[in-house]
Amino acid sequence: MIIGVLNQKGGVGKTTLSVNLAASFALDGSRVLLIDADPQGSALDWAAAREAEPLFSVVGFPRPSIHKEIAQIGYGYDHIIIDGPPRVTDLVRSAIMAVDLVLIPVQPSPYDIWAADEVVKLIAEAIIYKENLKSVFVVNRKITNTAIGRDVGEALMAYNTQVLNAAVTQRVIFAEAAAQGKSVFEMSPGGLAALEIEAVKNELVGMTL
Numbered sequence: 001m002i003i004g005v006l007n008q009k010g011g012v013g014k015t016t017l018s019v020n021l022a023a024s025f026a027l028d029g030s031r032v033l034l035i036d037a038d039p040q041g042s043a044l045d046w047a048a049a050r051e052a053e054p055l056f057s058v059v060g061f062p063r064p065s066i067h068k069e070i071a072q073i074g075y076g077y078d079h080i081i082i083d084g085p086p087r088v089t090d091l092v093r094s095a096i097m098a099v100d101l102v103l104i105p106v107q108p109s110p111y112d113i114w115a116a117d118e119v120v121k122l123i124a125e126a127i128i129y130k131e132n133l134k135s136v137f138v139v140n141r142k143i144t145n146t147a148i149g150r151d152v153g154e155a156l157m158a159y160n161t162q163v164l165n166a167a168v169t170q171r172v173i174f175a176e177a178a179a180q181g182k183s184v185f186e187m188s189p190g191g192l193a194a195l196e197i198e199a200v201k202n203e204l205v206g207m208t209l
Contacts, residue, residue, distance in 0.1 A: 001208050002070065002080045004099035008122075009115035010086035012105045013140040015042040016174050018083035020197045021103075021204075022056045023183030030078040032056035037066060037095055038085040050181025064090040067097035092119065096126045100208060102133070103200075104161070105140040108152040120159050134207055138200055139167040162207075166199035 005018045015038070022034045032055075036043035039062040047058040061073065062085065074080040082095045096102060104119055106112045116137070123135045137156045153163045169192070177187045184193040 002099045003204060004082040004084055004095045004102045006084035006092055006095060006102050006119055007104050008087055008118040009112060012107050012112060014105055015083050017105055017140060018043060018081050019046055020183050021201055022081045023185050024197050024201045025079045026056040027185055033074055033077040033080045034058045035082045036060045037062050037082050037091055043083045046178055046181050062091060064094040066094045070098040092122055096122055097130060101204060102135040104135060104137045106137055106156060107141045108139060108143060113155050116159060120161060135161055137161055137163045141170040142167045143170050164200060164203050166203050168196045
């Protein structure tokens with residue numbers, strides 16, 4: 001399965017989701033490749049900070065030819081996750097054409113909900129050429145017990161794109177893990193953050209069966 005974690009808006013937690021989803025698949029015994037398609041190279045920085053043996057492969061490929069080269073780059077892997085860039089439209093278009101499923105992280109903020117319109121339009125363009133392409137929103141950095149946290153899923157339904165039942169809550173452990181080049185599964189196995197990522201992964205797998 002090839003998953004693109006994409007949103008034209010920066011700061012929505014694409015790299016955090018990409019790294020931890022990749023770890024979740026890898027810990028299941030899958031061979032996983034994480035492609036850092038963001039010129040800022042945040043996933044590569046995460047890999048560089050890691051002292052332990054790698055859980056999965058990480059390569060940088062911030063070029064608008066991912067869709068042409070994905071078969072060669074990803075040969076032999078069970079799952080590929082593309083951590084997409086903000087605002088670089090040609091890279092995002094290429095990544096969309098490379099994947100089976102687009103995961104769109106959105107924070108519970110009106111600005112994030114409005115900004116999601118950009119990537120939804122790019123996906124609609126791509127479906128003309130790739131009719132089996134799937135896309136789904138995931139609420140990321142959700143703040144518990146707030147009205148916007150509860151209402152964001154309903155607001156996103158206006159885009160006629162599915163919203164995952166699973167959501168990822170704002171937790172300090174995500175930043176602590178990133179600083180050490182680790183996943184939340186290594187920092188706190190069975191913890192709430194790990195359970196939330198696992199729930200997201202399971203829903204995504206269910207969509208592609």
